Amino acid sequence: MLGRDNLMRADKALKLFIDKLGITRTEEITVRIANSLGMVLSDDVVSPENLPHFSRSTVDGYAVMAKDTYGASEGVPSYLDLVSEVVMGMEPDFLLNKGYASKIPTGGMLPEGADAVVMFEHVQVIDTSMIEVLRPVAPGEHVIQKGEDVRKGETLMTRGHRMRPHDIGACAGLGITQIKVYKRPTVSIISTGDEILPAEATPALGQVRDINSYVLAGLVHEAGGMPIVKGIYKDSYQPIRTALEDAIASSHMILVSGGTSVGTKDMLARVIQDIGHPGLIFHGTSLKPGKPLIGGSIDGVPIFGLPGHPAAVSVCFEIFIYPVMEILSGYKKKHSVNTIPSVSAQLAKNVSSSPGREEHVRVILEERENGIWAVPVFGKSGLITTLVRADGIIVIPLNCNGIEQGEIVDVRLF
Amino acid sequence: MLGRDNLMRADKALKLFIDKLGITRTEEITVRIANSLGMVLSDDVVSPENLPHFSRSTVDGYAVMAKDTYGASEGVPSYLDLVSEVVMGMEPDFLLNKGYASKIPTGGMLPEGADAVVMFEHVQVIDTSMIEVLRPVAPGEHVIQKGEDVRKGETLMTRGHRMRPHDIGACAGLGITQIKVYKRPTVSIISTGDEILPAEATPALGQVRDINSYVLAGLVHEAGGMPIVKGIYKDSYQPIRTALEDAIASSHMILVSGGTSVGTKDMLARVIQDIGHPGLIFHGTSLKPGKPLIGGSIDGVPIFGLPGHPAAVSVCFEIFIYPVMEILSGYKKKHSVNTIPSVSAQLAKNVSSSPGREEHVRVILEERENGIWAVPVFGKSGLITTLVRADGIIVIPLNCNGIEQGEIVDVRLF
Incomplete structure (x- = not known):
């Protein structure tokens, strides 16, 4: 039985867990950039060349020597002779001499001799051989210089960076x-319970279908991992031990859910303790729902024993499993900013909480005339529909008796 | 040439676009629930049965008739005789009579006759045949009633709902x-430009590699779509017309990027106008970067012509393409709350803006002693590295001259 006194604070339990787990990463693999979205670099990306590798115009206009335009104005324009046009995608086959201009498209390569571009808007065309420049340009104006975007040898992204669409583009x-990244963490999901049947089965009285394997697979997928659903095991020492030992060889992380019958949680803790080192790390935390969470690790593979209630599964995932998956995937946070979508809302009803518990309360968002309100979804944490109806979660901190109606709360959206 | 006067406001252009596009959705398909994460329901989900389909205990304890415990206290406990235990996953093969209690595990089925459960903590065991109940329980206490989570015939989720992990679990x-959902939108990506080569190629002077196909494929993927990269086409009427006509037959949406050379944008607009109805919808908006964006639609297939600059591609995607993909995917917003991760920060430098433009400025987040600061990344929108270095974007509204250093800004994170 888990008393309130010996429960570890969730943040302390996570810190202890990460310390005991040690530095562990998934394997380094090489992937094509098109397949790297959301993956984490295992090596720095260093540029093999200059980008662009030639100086380009950023506008449609005329390539010029900037000094030929000094002092130009509508009243006293600079007259420049036209030479051959710059053709898109081609290296100009001519030099630009003093007193000359060359028509150039956006993205076109500056001819040798030119150091700036005058926009069409600031030019008056006299005839096919001459233009008037109506404004001066500075050297480099309307030009992306060779190597201005990326210089050869420059480190573009560093190890631990998570690939976004424009990183792939770069x-x-x-x-x-091709780039080197850490493999997506393979997360084995083991369901336990003598009463649990697969979703396809028709349960008799006393039996229920497996919900948590599906919830966990979805959460693992969203977090960038590869879920492997291992199936349903009886709530006894040997089947669970065999399932865990099998999974350790092929997983970066193992999640065991269920085991709600008497003493089962202690049994899972015993299995973890028996099969390797360091074994059990914590047993029970100050989360609500989520109190009976077990954390352990065998040979660098983190193992979590999750309470059977779906609401508890969600909370434990966010607070413990997601951060550990980030570590496994090699991700290095650049800053501590919360990147989970969240929104401020007024609390629609008083919510009380027991001090000594970090309580997570599901809420529905409602738009009213005077703003957005968070309506708490009260209901047993064993009800999956409290999650289906909810839009997000608010957290009542550890040593707080509750939050009053009308207070502003931060809703973390599902 | 697009003057400032004839530019449509971005929000008006989007509204006009959606109106002209009409009601259009991708095809309805049936998928296994394990594959439905992030997909949108094309039909309501109605429960075929009660969940749970029997009354279950939510604690480890003793099933009782509540009225047998009325008035029980530590001083004056209720004495109850023990009958056969409830076994996990089994229908109890006995009745619970008045004056009796039956040991029951969390999740166990209540025997007929019982209407509440007393927790172990509130019971004193006398011997193998009798317990003392130290506190009263009310009828239904510590019980999830048959159908309490979901009632048979209840609508659990409605058409337009996007599947989250716990929805799949339910x-x-x-x-x-298996559920019916809308197909993920198939989005064809066409790159144009005489100077553009594939990423695998070695460009000569004047040539550059295709960046935008990769950026767009990543953005489409993140938005829940299926990107189809069609390759690179010459900046001439016929190749672009052929590419568009081919893509229309097999796409829910078409994105054309590039075409930065003189007059190309007008040519794309002409192609869209020429090949079907309603054709061109808008040409140029008040976005910066993103001004030259083109929007059109042929036979219900939306087509966007994107400026070549990577920064402009990102902005146009967020403001135009993402909302249209949500429409195609059948998603119905429950509320207007912004669900893109964002964070409040203090602006580290003055940023000026031209009125009449909705300006999107890339920023880097910095954690300083006095909070989080957003440092603007100044740089030409043609530079991909301004996006690689940035953590997010701030928006300077249409009729605003800029934002001053120290003001609080909302940073939408990449």
């Missing part, structure tokens, strides 16, 4: 078509 | 293993 631009 | 619990 690699493509530099001709880097 | 379906599993009800034995619903």
